[in-house]
Amino acid sequence: MTSTAQRLAAIRGDAPPKRHNARTIAALTGNPGCSRRAVLDGAGVDKSALAERVGFPARFGQSRFAITRGNAFEAQVKADGGAELLRLVAQRLGVPVPERASWTDLGGADDLPDRRERSRAALTASGSEAALFDHPLLGLQVAGQRVHLEPDLVAARLGGRFHVVEIKSFPVIDGQADPAKVAAAAVQSAVYVLALRDLFAAEGRDPESVSHDVVLVCPRDFANQPVASLIDVRKQLLVLRRQLDRMARLDDLLTVVPTGFTADPAAEPATLAAALRTVPARYAPDCLAGCELAYFCRNEARGQTGALGRPVREALGGIAEVTEVLALATGERAADPEREEAAALLRAAARLRADALAGHPA
């Protein structure tokens, strides 16, 4: 074990590293500037357990109705050896619908190494006839670890190019879908594109044969009939790549972590909370939707303008502490020269607010 790996294991405690999936990898791009998160994710800490232990449990429940519906739609789309899926994908890509295509289910109960090998062999085998590959086992390097991805995913090979096909059960109504859901699907698909490209590169094949256009298949309008749309994930690929590169340089990251730092969920809550505070975080309201530690970090960030959202912080001249904002606004505290402009604005704002609230004529 390298010293980095040893340190990560010590941070995590006894538990094996938490398994990543496309969702958790996608979530890594959520707050890329946060060291606390990068260290915990890099070490593979179980952040849900950690949050629970320090008294700020995450709330990321999923309704079983949604799960059932998602599975049913996926099964429907994949039925008949993917004939319907093939037609949808080909039409959306604007290529002639092939007469037939092979359907290879790479899922199964056999060992990981066997499955990985089967996926590798099947996906990189030469051949250009239309083919659909279900449940491929892919891998990515995250913070020095090999992470396996077992997506409910179809990789479509049409005209010699591969496209990632994501099946999602949120509706597309009159050509419009919930932007937040589309954005989430785009990042997840980008994870798969990246993993597929890595696989191709490792085999000496052209990674660009995996398209950056992914095909999103959703129910159309209010019925169950599927409709395919194209999403360009180039931007998401860049962001992902950057964050994975950052996590690959764990040694750099670990320099901000004090020796003896632990995030072992078995440790005492008070110890854990104190330890967490030693690694700098960068809480923003977006964390609430993306990181298991959000309630802990929000509580810690109380009194900071950033906790109110970035636009608020910017409108307050970038001043970090609410108490300082108010002290400058009332003139109680004199500003240092580089803050003078912000302070003058705050003083004017405070005076105008007070005037208007006191009912002075305007």
Next chain:
Amino acid sequence: MSTLRALARAQAVAAGVAQPVATVRHLHLATRPLVLVPLAMAGEAHAPLAALVGTAPDDARLLIVPQPRNRDQRFRFVTELAGIVLPWLDGFRGVSEAVAVDRGRDVRYRYVDAPQLWVPNPAGITFLRLLGRSTRFRRPDGDYPVHPAVPLLGRWLTFFAERAEQPGSSALLAMTDALTLHWATGQSAVEDLHLPALLGWIDPPAGWTGVAAAARAEDPGVCPPAGPATDPEFDNAALAPAMAAWAAADDDPAARDEAYAELVRLLRGQLAPTWELMWRGLGLLGALPPGARVAGRWAGDRDAFTGYAEHLDADGGPQPRRDGAVAAAVRLHRLERAATTYAVQRAYDDPLVMAEHRLTGEAFVGDVTLADPARVDDSGKRPVLRPRIQVVTTEPVRVPVGATLWSTARPGQKAKVVFVTPAADGRTEVVLELSGGMGRGLTAPPGSVPQVGERLCLTTLSEAFLPAGTFPTAEETPWTHGGPPVADVSTRSSAGLSSVVG
């Protein structure tokens, strides 16, 4: 986010309770609003699950769908909802008033009141929009006939959802939007979308701070979410077993009644707390005095209601799935104009809103120190009355010479900036030349020119009428922009989805 509003948030953090960002109410409050709290089934494409609906706090009707995946049950729900909403809408079609148009050469009529619909949050508006979309094209005949009230309700819901896009309209309002328009909390905008937490900040229970009340409100076990999305815990632990029990009791009437009663109890338990919050929110808003221009905007809502009711009377068809190119441009232009007008009107109505513009230099307040109300400019073909005044202000003046300003006290009068002169102790002297709002003669009527000693708020914001844009008719539109139109309203564009992907 203006610095003034951001400061109010910071003050809310320190005070532990929300701070006002308005001194008057900027929306109309109806005497008989319809409050609607919808819940949707998780995972489905906007399938209704339940709703509490009514026009008074003690008059909540509960509608439920025991199995939202069942199409007949969904349409039964919509029919029941129509049975409440449509008679309520008809109740506003009694009395009309005459409105002069075309400079008094003609009159048209509009109803003296109009319906106002409230939902908890913007997601509730989206839900109604999509409920309207999924019902307005249905037909009472053909393969899958529905009750004739279903497509009618769909058209009305679509009407309301479209009004809700128009800034300043009070036809369909989300309570969280209405409250954050008037109060700033010590939490972020995302957290403000949660009605229980928002009200926790604005009106915490006695002995509680806003932050504590909001934290408590975040526990779905204590405060169920305000919909339309349900709490996943509730779905998994309570709703799913109750639905299963209802389905299993298929041929046992007694068991089915019991299972139905359980569903009613559970869903009411999820909806009732939000129902209470809705009326509390209405009470808080009702305690604010209305802004002077609110009634004028409400008249626009009354016009729209009248117009749409007449459209339906004339057997008008449902709103298209998508606007054509011209209709889309016209709509965009209309919304932009409405947004500008609304922003200006709020500033004129409310010194606290005007303060935001003073901070950015779009307005300043000063005292009149000199006035020449009789000044006549005779350099042109005929003499015109052009009084001049000098205003002294302590605020920064960021308007150039030659700019036109307006005063909130005399919105019909233009004030052209003639000189801007820095004076002692950071003051600025501004000389203004006035035109308009003084009659036709060469002598200004008393009160039409500001007097020495009067305090004025001068601003670049103008209430002056913004001209409507001119757009080609559909027939004149080139085919590259979607015209001449295909009659089929279902024409779809394939570019839509990519446009929502960042």
